[in-house]
Amino acid sequence: MDRDKKRFEQELAALLSEAQIKREEPLSRHTTFRVGGAAEYLLTPNIGQIPEVVALCRRFRLPLVIIGNGSNLLVSDEGLRGVVLEMGKCASGIRVEGTTLFAQAGTLLSETANTAARCGLSGMEFAAGIPGSVGGAVVMNAGAYGGEMKDILTGVRVLTKSGQVIDRKAEELELSYRHSRMMREKELVLEAVLSLGPGDEAEIRGRMEELKEKRVAKQPLEYPSAGSTFKRPEGYFAGKLIEEAGLRGFRVGDAQVSEKHCGFVINRGAACAADIIELMQQVRGRVKEMSGVELEPEVRLLGFSGDAGLG
Ligand SMILES: Cc1cc2nc3c(=O)[nH]c(=O)nc-3n(C[C@H](O)[C@H](O)[C@H](O)COP(=O)(O)OP(=O)(O)OC[C@H]3O[C@@H](n4cnc5c(N)ncnc54)[C@H](O)[C@@H]3O)c2cc1C
Structure with a gap:
């Protein structure tokens, strides 16, 4: 050493x-x-x-x-x-004060949504089935079924690049579709402040169950994936464009465009990252050829040089 x-x-x-x-x-x-x-x-x-x-x-x-x-x-x-x-x-924990929920960044969204439900707090139902942490969801401005983190987030505690711990209000966070200031500035989210509304626990759980059933019916949850591989291009759906390009079930090694939901790339078991990148490049090229639309990855790439041919 x-x-x-x-x-x-x-x-x-x-x-x-x-x-x-x-x-x-x-x-x-x-x-x-x-x-x-x-x-x-x-x-x-x-x-x-x-x-x-x-x-x-x-x-x-x-x-x-x-x-x-x-x-x-x-x-x-x-x-x-x-x-x-x-x-x-290690970095998870939730504190509830009235209708405000303070969640440490490592807390799972599912756990946070469950705590909200138990406390009769509505507003997080959309997030219960997103398999991320609170910090990841804030940075990605994660969303589903008509809701997004932007709707419930009132502030964050971040560690800035200069090493300061500061609180920022939601208005300062540039939250938009799968984007945030923390993503741009590479700031670390420590805690999120979520503002919810009073609700009935049974109704909240009913809505969560309904959304869960939709996920199970539509998404290939039986395989490893990272959810939607590409962002939704304005005016289109990535999955539909991929399907229309004739790529349902298209494979590179064990990486495959899901047959159940073309917006998902799945790992059938033995895929490596190189297979997934190759598949994403081919999908991107074919969709561009067929529809003229450039797909942009929603999945965050780590450890590749540049944009791995997907920029
Ligand atoms: C089956 C499945 C379904 C999905 N459904 C949805 C959906 O409906 N809607 C949706 O929006 N997403 C969905 N996703 C994608 C994913 O769950 C979300 O993007 C989620 O918010 C990512 O959170 P994470 O904690 O896993 O973050 P990671 O994947 O670990 O990281 C994502 C990005 O956030 C950064 N990051 C993570 N934590 C922090 C932090 N504390 N501070 C600073 N940066 C941080 C990372 O550096 C990285 O750039 C799905 C994924 C799967 C596998």
Whole structure:
């Protein structure tokens, strides 16, 4: 081990327990696509530990990537050098004050929506079936069935690139379709403030169940995926364009355009990231040829050079 690495590890050990530090951890274990090479370090700090851990990585000039539940990620087969900071169980927790919900970034959306339902708070039903964390959902401005995070988010606590922890109001966050200021500025979301309304628990749960049934009926949930692979181009649906290009079921190795929902690329079992990228490139080319529409990935690419031919 070189001297710098040894010093980094010594300082890291003073901040985190051994259980919070993984070395050469396969990221296929941390993404819903079930693909991706190893992270040199995968760290799981709690919210209070994050600023110091990030400062340490910066001091040692280590590349740093933040992940949530890994449900919108495609990680290269080569993996990631440097540090992956996972906002998971260690960074999760919910506090309810009246109709306001304070959720730490690593809390799962499903858990947050369930807490809201239990407290008779309505507004999060749309998000209950999105398999992401609160932080990932805020950064992506995740949405479904007519709702999006923008509708319920009133503020966030972020760690800025200069290492400050600050609170920002929703109006400052540039929330739009699958976009946010935090995505643009590469800021780390620590906590989200969600404003909900009073509701009836049975009705809220009924709506959540109804949306869950729609998902099960329409989406290939039986296979690993990262949800919708491409963004919805204005005036079109990506899945419909892909289907019309004759690509339902199209395969590269074990990566496949879902037969159930052409907007999803699925991993039939043994796909690697290179198969998925190749499939995405071919789909993009064929759709462009057939309809003139350029598909843009919704899935976030990590560890590829440039835009992996998908920009
Ligand atoms: C079966 C399935 C169905 C899906 N359905 C939907 C849907 O209906 N609607 C929808 O919008 N999405 C959907 N998705 C995609 C995905 O669940 C969402 O984009 C989700 O918000 C991603 O959250 P995550 O925690 O998994 O983030 P990740 O995938 O881990 O990360 C996504 C991006 O957010 C960044 N990030 C994550 N956490 C933080 C943080 N705390 N601070 C700063 N940056 C952070 C990452 O760097 C990355 O750029 C679906 C995915 C699957 C697999």
